Amino acid sequence: MLGMMQDWPLLCHKILDYAAAQHGGREIVSRSVEGPILRTTYADIHARAKKASQALEADGFGLGDRIATLGWNSARHMEAWYGAMGIGGVYHTLNPRLFPEQIAWIMNHAEDKGLFVDLSFLPIVEAIADNVPSLRKIIVLTDADHMPKSSKLEMVDYESWIGQHDGDFAWKQFDENTACGMCYTSGTTGDPKGVLYSHRSNVLHALISVQPDALNLGSNEVIMPVVPMFHANAWGIAHSAPMVGAKIVNPGPLMDGASIYELLDSEKVTMTAAVPTVWLMLLSYLEETGKKLPHLNRVVIGGSACPRAMTEAFQNDYGVQVIHAWGMTEMSPLGSLGVMKPVYSDLEGEVLLDMQEKQGYAPFGVEMQITDDENVELPWDGKTFGKLKVRGPGVAKAYYGGAGVEQFDQEGWFDTGDVAHINANGYMQITDRSKDVIKSGGEWISTIDLENLAVGHPDIQEAAVIGIVHSKWDERPLLICITKQGKNPAAEDILEFMRGKVAKWWMPNAVAFVEEIPHTATGKIQKTELRKQFADYRFDDG
């Protein structure tokens, strides 16, 4: 027997309808690539997104068409997303920090037909457009006055393009499982893999993420998503903020400390979200200038592990709560948040900081488990670590085109590729990537823990740990280091520094000093490259 409740499909444009109806006057403030700070409202974005839908339809776009975006966070970028979704199209965010040939590869894989692009990224498009045969329309997110005098590209400015339409448009209706968004992961190995979000997954993810124990987003918040819209589905903020009528402040292209501070202060931002790198710049700026953050209440930090010193600085020096979060492009992206449950709500000082080094716990809608290599579930004891697997309405069930099938199992679990432990209260901590973890005599050793420990040595600039085959133990850790300029520590000196701080059997068998450690375009250590370089390396005893 079915219930007798309304068939009200979870469609993303209903979020914008709601924002316009209930929070129409709430502002969206964006620093533009042209320079000025632009102000608009949810009512305006709603009206203009409808014009964008009309313009896309007039240009022959329709259901299922992938429409790429290459832009900083802005109201126009948000209109482009909703305009595309409103005709059943798919916004496809491209990461401008990738190499142009990677961007072209991704566009060809996705078969993007349209592209919204910021003025500042036109050189990228000029470099690759000829190699993307599916691309047939380029819309520059600016107005006629700012269009370049000449270009090899055929393109139109966004304002003129939507200006031809009246906004009298009914969003298309379709199944809530219809695709609406796309984002490729920039893995450290192999080709990028595409995640294809649905209207349902985005709406549910937004509902899950606004909860008090997640982003805690309400209409009185002023949120600055420093995290770019092209990074992991904008952490869902392009959907969650309008769902509750929060004011959005977009930093646009400028993420240096002074520029971020300027908007935090002038717009009285109450919460913000980004990767640790951005906050290093802000904290340096604050320290140099002696400025404070009186309006800011909390900062969500994810993308990579938040250093303890950063949490300490925000909380103790500036009175800003840090929410350490973890997620993945494949998860829409939120997976866990370091908000304190009652059992930890009285923690303070170092004990609180200890707990905040964990990536937090999963909200309703994200199921987690850790397993060993044989898929046996491991206990939540805060020590035993295993492959982290997740399930939920915001989690991918496959990659676009079918890559990476080995990450998805029969029971619906997605293998995140991370290795983690979870404590008895559900707080998870990432300890490694599963392809990097070292398997020594059947036990696992976390390379990240060893690297974090090694860089604590005063002479070490950067460290990477990889597994080297070993006749007795299968694999043993090799510590690879870059020393600080002018320093020349002995291997034994580094090992002595580490001794006693990790289990004895975790200790690296040797230390190798190198001039350079290879990185990806997005700054991650390329361990595959290192493993190639050290393919013939053997320990004296192994």
Next chain:
Amino acid sequence: MLGMMQDWPLLCHKILDYAAAQHGGREIVSRSVEGPILRTTYADIHARAKKASQALEADGFGLGDRIATLGWNSARHMEAWYGAMGIGGVYHTLNPRLFPEQIAWIMNHAEDKGLFVDLSFLPIVEAIADNVPSLRKIIVLTDADHMPKSSKLEMVDYESWIGQHDGDFAWKQFDENTACGMCYTSGTTGDPKGVLYSHRSNVLHALISVQPDALNLGSNEVIMPVVPMFHANAWGIAHSAPMVGAKIVNPGPLMDGASIYELLDSEKVTMTAAVPTVWLMLLSYLEETGKKLPHLNRVVIGGSACPRAMTEAFQNDYGVQVIHAWGMTEMSPLGSLGVMKPVYSDLEGEVLLDMQEKQGYAPFGVEMQITDDENVELPWDGKTFGKLKVRGPGVAKAYYGGAGVEQFDQEGWFDTGDVAHINANGYMQITDRSKDVIKSGGEWISTIDLENLAVGHPDIQEAAVIGIVHSKWDERPLLICITKQGKNPAAEDILEFMRGKVAKWWMPNAVAFVEEIPHTATGKIQKTELRKQFADYRFDDG
């Protein structure tokens, strides 16, 4: 093109799975009908609900079977709900305040096969069981020691019944639109009408209701649902509290001021929810004893309009925020909440109280409109009032068995039967029931506004306004009053008191004094009865 996200059906028992996994140690405290205060946890409720599922299966219950409950709020009652839902059954809450013959009518209409019942309600069941032929199993929500020595009923105690099972049970899997719950409306006219909730509607309603600008429910809250589980789907709290791991404090059968205060204080309750009547008792108790509410942060008041004086007392005398809410059984039930948007966030004093007389604004997932009799949408100007219509995933699309079809239109709007205005910022205020509103010369007059005004006269005990046919104006208002004991005001005295406080053309044409005003079992004025009594009444000029 469909998205490639996981098929993760929205099933209610996933909420309890989540609570057990992530908030397993969080307490549920219940005052039992047997007397003692019982303490349990989400982990326990989860384990015992699985035993209840096994016991139901062993008794031959399955998909779609309606299983009634007649009980106060308790952990066992919650286990019964989840146990029923876990096999694809339908919990069906019965309101013990209805007359026994009404309860029997409802059970027969729903064809209930099983019944969970509190000890205190056995007399009702003994009175009606013979008249409900579908009923074949009665489980008393108690243990063997408390079972009555003799009864005409064949029944089993809950603890012995689940005690035969081991809890090793996998919840049944089915479509998220499967029915899971049922509640009949106790209308002021006609037969009760059944609302049939689905797993999807309950899960979405819970996600919508925990939002910061709705119930603002997180794991650190201690919530006391004074609203009974049999009242309008427990206001969703049996789903929303476990979804976030909030501690629940169930008042059980005792709702007097002293009993409610005792639990608010001893369990450090941070938020609570009930109809205004309950709060009158608590506020009297506090006034008499001089006690305060240091732990309580906010109180959600709905079910009928919250009197201004009540809001004032809670906020000004006790520092407890009032959230005036509106909803309906047909809406799962939340429809709007009087939380302040930024535009009103600085209001205080009388101006804040003015705004709090409104029932608030709709969260994402509840669409609202007001229309005239010809279905033309009316403006949101805070004055123009019309039929209030709603749409959303938590709103009924029909009544069980097909009654009331006239309330559901083609575009999916449900006509609430309320008349309301909505202001430019989306804040809605109920002004009448549409069947009570008086249509005078094409314009509408709110009977509730006139009644509220009339009871402000010092000699008036209770007032009701009904429309009387009028040759020129179609209808004109008649004010019907009960005077306070020993008072004998003149009709003109009452009218003079009202004059100038409402538009001139709203003024009642006459006043009738009566000894008694008829009420329903749940305390609402029966205007149908009054209209019958005054069917032959005519005004001097009409």
